Amino acid sequence: MASVLINYSERSKKTMAIVEDIEREITARHRFLLTTHIHPDGDAIGSLLAMGFLLEYLGKEPVLFTEDPIPAQYLFLPGVAKITHGLPDLSTIDACFVLDCGDSKRIGRVASRLLEIKPIIVIDHHLGRDAFGDICWINPESAAVGELVYHLIKATGADISYNMAINIYVAILTDTGSFRYASTSSQTMRIAAEMIDLGVKPAWVLAMVYENYSANRLRLLSAALSTLKTYYEGRVGLISVSRDMLRATCTSIEDAEDFVNYPRSIAGVQLAAIIKEIEDGRFSVSLRSRDGINAARLAEKFGGGGHFNAAGFKGSGDQETIKQELLSEIGNLMEKRAVGF
Structure with a gap:
C-alpha cells in the first residue's frame, strides 16, 4: 500500500x-x-x-x-x-x-x-x-x-x-x-x-x-426537559432521563442522544450534564462545556474521560445520589479553579 x-x-x-x-x-x-x-x-x-x-x-x-x-x-x-x-x-x-x-x-x-x-x-x-x-x-x-x-x-x-x-x-x-x-x-x-x-x-x-425523529422521542425530550435545573448562579445546567420515562414514552436510551445540548444552549451555562439511567441502578452521565471549562477533567474524577468540551462517565446507585456527588465535585472544582470557572 x-x-x-x-x-x-x-x-x-x-x-x-x-x-x-x-x-x-x-x-x-x-x-x-x-x-x-x-x-x-x-x-x-x-x-x-x-x-x-x-x-x-x-x-x-x-x-x-x-x-x-x-x-x-x-x-x-x-x-x-x-x-x-x-x-x-x-x-x-x-x-x-x-x-x-x-x-x-x-x-x-x-x-x-x-x-x-x-x-x-x-x-x-x-x-x-x-x-x-x-x-x-x-x-x-x-x-x-x-x-x-x-x-x-x-x-x-x-x-x-x-x-x-x-x-x-x-x-x-x-x-x-x-x-x-x-x-x-x-x-x-x-x-x-x-x-x-x-x-x-x-x-x-x-x-x-436532526429532523427525522419520532413523536415518542419528542415526548421523551419533553419529560427530560421537565427535570431541568440550574446551579452555581446559572453556570451549570442539568437534566435527567429515567427508566420510567423510557417506559412511559416507549423509547430507548438511544433516543436521548444529544439531549445534553439543550441545557448547554442556555445563556450563561458553561457546563451541562445529563444523567441517563441506562439500566435499573446503572447510569451514564454526559458532560458538555464551553468557555474554557474542562469537562474531561471532571469526568476523570468519576473514572470516565473524553474531550475538553465533551466527556462522560458511568456510575451505579440511585440517580439522586449520583446527581449530588456530581454537583459536589463541580463545586470542589469551581472552588479550586481547576476547570477554568
Missing part, C-alpha cells in the same frame, strides 16, 4: 510509523472485526461504516459489530444493514479494529472476549484512562475519528467512494455539533468540503440526522 503524508498537526515520524503499521496489518490479514463503543453515536457509526467500505475496497472481509442498536436517525447510512449485534466465531477473525473507544470497558459486555483477538488496532481521538490495543493511533486534536479514517483511506491509496464519503461526513458533522464545537478546525472543514465534492448533500444529511 502506498503511504502519503498526513496533513495533520501531529504529522510526525511516530504517526507515520503507526499508520504504516496499520497498513501492514491490513495487507497481511483478511477477515477483520470492526467495533466501537456501547451506545454508538454518529462518529462511532460513521467511522465504523467508512472503515468497512475501505476494507471491502481493499479486497478484505470486514465484520461490523456493535453491542447496542443503531439509533434510528442513522439507519439511512449506506452499509448500516451490515452491522450485526451478535459476535461471529472469533476463531475466524484475523484482527480487530476498535474505533472511537479509548477505554476497553466501553466496548461493552463482550470486551473480555474481543480483547483475546490479536492484534487489536485502536483508532481514536480520546485520551482514555485504560490504554489498550496492540497498535494504537490516538489523536486528541482530531475533531472526530471520521477524520482519522479519512486519512487512513488516503494513506492506502484507495478512492473515496460516495458510501465512504457520506459516512465520514456524518461522523464529523455529529462529533463537532454541526461544526460548532471548538474541536472544529480548518482541516475538519476541508475534509467536509471534499466529502461534499464527492456527492454528499449537507441539507439532506442534516435533515436525516
Whole structure:
C-alpha cells in the first residue's frame, strides 16, 4: 500500500510509523472485526461504516459489530444493514479494529472476549484512562475519528467512494455539533468540503440526522426537559432521563442522544450534564462545556474521560445520589479553579 503524508498537526515520524503499521496489518490479514463503543453515536457509526467500505475496497472481509442498536436517525447510512449485534466465531477473525473507544470497558459486555483477538488496532481521538490495543493511533486534536479514517483511506491509496464519503461526513458533522464545537478546525472543514465534492448533500444529511425523529422521542425530550435545573448562579445546567420515562414514552436510551445540548444552549451555562439511567441502578452521565471549562477533567474524577468540551462517565446507585456527588465535585472544582470557572 502506498503511504502519503498526513496533513495533520501531529504529522510526525511516530504517526507515520503507526499508520504504516496499520497498513501492514491490513495487507497481511483478511477477515477483520470492526467495533466501537456501547451506545454508538454518529462518529462511532460513521467511522465504523467508512472503515468497512475501505476494507471491502481493499479486497478484505470486514465484520461490523456493535453491542447496542443503531439509533434510528442513522439507519439511512449506506452499509448500516451490515452491522450485526451478535459476535461471529472469533476463531475466524484475523484482527480487530476498535474505533472511537479509548477505554476497553466501553466496548461493552463482550470486551473480555474481543480483547483475546490479536492484534487489536485502536483508532481514536480520546485520551482514555485504560490504554489498550496492540497498535494504537490516538489523536486528541482530531475533531472526530471520521477524520482519522479519512486519512487512513488516503494513506492506502484507495478512492473515496460516495458510501465512504457520506459516512465520514456524518461522523464529523455529529462529533463537532454541526461544526460548532471548538474541536472544529480548518482541516475538519476541508475534509467536509471534499466529502461534499464527492456527492454528499449537507441539507439532506442534516435533515436525516436532526429532523427525522419520532413523536415518542419528542415526548421523551419533553419529560427530560421537565427535570431541568440550574446551579452555581446559572453556570451549570442539568437534566435527567429515567427508566420510567423510557417506559412511559416507549423509547430507548438511544433516543436521548444529544439531549445534553439543550441545557448547554442556555445563556450563561458553561457546563451541562445529563444523567441517563441506562439500566435499573446503572447510569451514564454526559458532560458538555464551553468557555474554557474542562469537562474531561471532571469526568476523570468519576473514572470516565473524553474531550475538553465533551466527556462522560458511568456510575451505579440511585440517580439522586449520583446527581449530588456530581454537583459536589463541580463545586470542589469551581472552588479550586481547576476547570477554568
